């Protein structure tokens with residue numbers, strides 16, 4: 001019965017057939033597992049292939065890598081390997097394993113196991129199905145397919161949230177993403193884990209990673225509301241509250257993200273999760289944000305973007321709301337900020353002129369380049385040094401304010417600047 005293999009998207013079929021033939025040659029049993037199988041059944045596009053091998057997953061990945069001339073990165077200590085074909089297409093391989101948690105909320109001890117054990121160690125029944133690569137049959141020991149049909153999220157055993165409390169966040173994520181509901185017994189186990197403060201016992205970096213995944217979902221507002229209702233957000237900060245204002249704010253942020261993506265298709269992709277996080281941290285003070293960043297091990301660049309929003313002065317907001325502000329001043333105020341920060345500022349302050357000025361910065365001023373370069377200054381007899389930057393800034397400001405339009409006018413301005421200096 002090849003029914004499931006036939007559902008595989010066209011672009012992956014050749015690749016999966018290759019995987020199947022190598023598995024046959026090497027006499028290895030390989031299985032597609034996890035989110036890929038769940039999404040295949042749901043008819044949702046997913047290009048993240050996860051393959052479990054009963055035997056040596058790394059060896060399998062390396063044979064495939066050789067045949068496909070693709071790069072394989074192996075993690076010997078975990079018995080896993082990743083084969084990258086294109087930036088958007090990768091296959092993760094691992095040997096089937098069983099896990100046991102010597103200490104709640106800590107990483108498990110892993111040893112080789114059967115496929116059944118490998119599936120049993122997983123979070124929910126809907127993520128614990130496999131497709132046998134040899135015959136395309138669905139292997140569903142725990143009723144994942146029927147739970148998917150009935151739109152239910154169910155854990156595989158009673159200790160699931162104790163072993164790995166990040167599954168609380170995962171339950172919310174999948175529930176909201178696929179409009180499922182958390183099954184009654186599972187919900188009661190989840191709530192009991194929350195009452196026992198299990199989420200606070202996980203290493204914060206793991207909680208951070210799951211939180212970021214939530215903030216990357218399509219409907220972040222729904223996800224955060226549900227998370228707040230179930231668990232509160234104390235595991236991030238006890239000072240974090242969600243009220244009607246936050247909800248409206250997050251919804252406005254979503255509109256701003258959509259606006260940006262529509263108007264600026266060629267720009268670097270936004271870190272949308274960070275845009276939401278900046279918004280979520282709006283009620284917090286700088287000290288609190290710094291301490292969350294330290295706890296969660298956020299990167300310096302991420303912390304900088306979170307803080308620059310808080311440090312943006314009200315007097316600057318007022319300046320930027322004025323009709324009379326010069327483009328060069330708009331540039332000077334906004335150039336140090338990231339797109340993420342600017343979008344949250346646009347969400348926060350509903351003044352039309354303010355929003356227009358920020359849009360002009362993103363769409364016009366930020367992309368403006370001057371024609372003159374170091375070579376030109378050299379030809380004008382200016383020796384290289386810090387003075388170059390000063391001149392370039394003045395030329396750019398003149399250009400922003402419409403005072404110079406072409407290279408000749410830029411050079412003319414520089415000549416005047418030199419004359420005034422001497």
Ligand code: CTP
Nearest residue numbers: 034035036048121122123124127128164166167
């Ligand atoms: N998994 C788990 N417990 C976790 C994390 C992952 O059991 N805390 C298992 C699940 O079987 C999951 C698989 O590992 O399906 C892959 O994890 P991940 O890539 O995080 O999730 P996906 O299910 O692929 O979800 P997504 O579609 O969001 O990538």
